Amino acid sequence: MTAFAALPLSPALLQGLESLEFADTTPIQAQALPAILDGRDLIAQAPTGSGKTIAFALGLLQRVDPQQIQTQALVLCPTRELADQVGKAIRRLAVGIPNLKLSLLCGGIPLGPQLASLAHAPHVVVGTPGRIQELLRKQALGLAGVRTLVLDEADRMLDMGFEEAIRDIVGKTPKTRQTLLFSATYPEAVRGLGRRMLRDAVEVTVGGESETPAIEQWFYEVDASQKPAALAGLLIEHRPESSVVFCNMRRDTEALVSELMRYGFSPLALHGDMEQRDRDEVLVKFANRSCNVLVASDVAARGLDVKDIGAVINYELPTDPDVYTHRIGRTARAGRSGLALSLCAPPEIPRALALEKLQGVELRWRRAPMAGKQVRNAPQAPMATLQIDAGRTDKLRPGDVMGALTGRAGLPAEAVGKIDVFATRAYVAVARAEADHAVAQLRDGGIKGRKFRVRKI
Structure with missing residues (x-):
């Protein structure tokens, strides 16, 4: 285990790690980061939840120059859920980097807003192969300035039939780029992809393909x-x-x-x-x-x-x-x-x-335990979710929601759970027994003096 402070990271990234209360590396981070920060290509095999996202996020952010308005890092993910998770992790780490723009470009989301967001090139793009390929065909996205390319969960992207799309996208990036390939398993298809797209790559393995810890x-x-x-x-x-x-x-x-x-x-x-x-x-x-x-x-x-x-x-x-x-x-x-x-x-x-x-x-x-036709003691979730029809565009912050619930609404702090604020809506978890009371109080008293639609979902 290595302390992040011992690595040659910028003060801004150390600030991001400190804000996340990350002090020491995980095994994959300890093994991969020296090569990544040295600019080497990398093939890393690591199980889910090992900390690989932080490893490549630190590497690509270290190489980004916010003064240059062009796309300098591209992360390809198999699904939009993973892309969203990766994008959030990079944003949290980049808290100390001023004016950094990250765009999430995935299928299943209307194309118009994504095209509009690309009027000013993002420094970092996280997306799925199909949508990235579509934006390249429309000449809305340029990859000539990419310094770092990340293929995250490469095995799943190949399983989903994205190999041709990946080849097309990689062909539009500079040959001088750094390429980081992460995969939970290492079948021959992934090895072949690595041979074709990486140069003199360092190989790192944490856990085996069949390892199932604890x-x-x-x-x-x-x-x-x-x-x-x-x-x-x-x-x-x-x-x-x-x-x-x-x-x-x-x-x-x-x-x-x-x-x-x-x-x-x-x-x-x-x-x-x-x-x-x-x-x-x-x-x-x-x-x-x-x-x-x-x-x-x-x-x-x-x-x-x-x-x-x-x-x-x-x-x-x-x-x-x-x-x-x-x-x-x-x-x-x-x-x-x-x-x-x-x-x-x-x-x-x-x-x-x-x-x-x-x-x-x-x-x-x-032998499987078989439930009867009716179950009287089915376990229920401890929390309920309230949806608030306001979000970041309304300048709504998690602290505002927490304050309204524990203030005039009178809920104890331990009855309030996770708060998620999106662009136009917010969600807050409250103890199930307090949900109806919380809805009524928020509707009546509002949040910071403003009235928003609130409902239990």
Whole structure:
């Protein structure tokens, strides 16, 4: 472990690290940062939650000159959720760099505002390959000044069919750029990408492809028709504070949410067909503990940045063993322990045996607890979310919301949870028992003397 202060970082970046209360490096940061700061190309293999985002964010920000109005760093991510997470991390680190402009350019969002934002070139671009490619075709984005290119979760981008788009984008960046490739797994496709796009790259590995640190894993053989009852039974037996249930197909997420609601749970679905605002609300509610069961597809859950997920449940085993490793790693981020439970119909047993071979240890099997037709003690989320129809454009800050709730509304500070402020709306988590009272008080008393629409969602 190395102290960040011992690294050759600019005072502005040290200020950003201090504001985030980051003092010491994680293993991936300790191994990768010397090469990154030295300007070397890098291939890094590290599990989810290892701190890789901070590593490449520090490297690219160190090389950005805010006085030069051109795009100097490009980060490619497989999904908009991950891109949003990366963009937020870079912004937090750049708090001490004046006039730095970062643009988030992802598909699934109207193109018009993104085109307008590119009238003045951003210093840093974080985006998905498809949308970046589209903006390049429209000549709205220029990459001639890129000094640092980051391929984040390269294995997933290749799995999603982005190789051709990545090649096209990389071909429009200078050959003198620094290229940083990060991947949780290191299959031959990623090795080939690295050979073609990197020069004399330093290779860093933290953990192996099949490493599953401190995760208690259990498998349950049940017929497909019994899976909803078995899932409800597992949620009641283990009562995780929060859990992610993975489905292989996005259409199955909505169907499973309906099944769980019949048992008395209050789950939410997350999949790629949702509108961006709906996806944002689901992620906000899950992160702030207003929802304790998230039913997700793999692509939608990439970049899910929620600490202390109590359990990951595989409603179906994935066909690719590496995807299983990605999934269960979400319940053991940054070395924390976790719980992974997998339901296996008889046709899925060969997939379980493939996992057994990959991990090199015998899988542990149990009889699934089956819930009855009606569950009277389904665990409920401790918080509820209030939506306020005002945001950054209204000069609304988290402190304003906190002050209104703990002031005239009279809520104790411990009854107020996470506050998220977006451009035109804000969300605040409050203790479930206080939610109706908080809505009434905010509607009546307003926030800093201003009245906004407030509702419980």
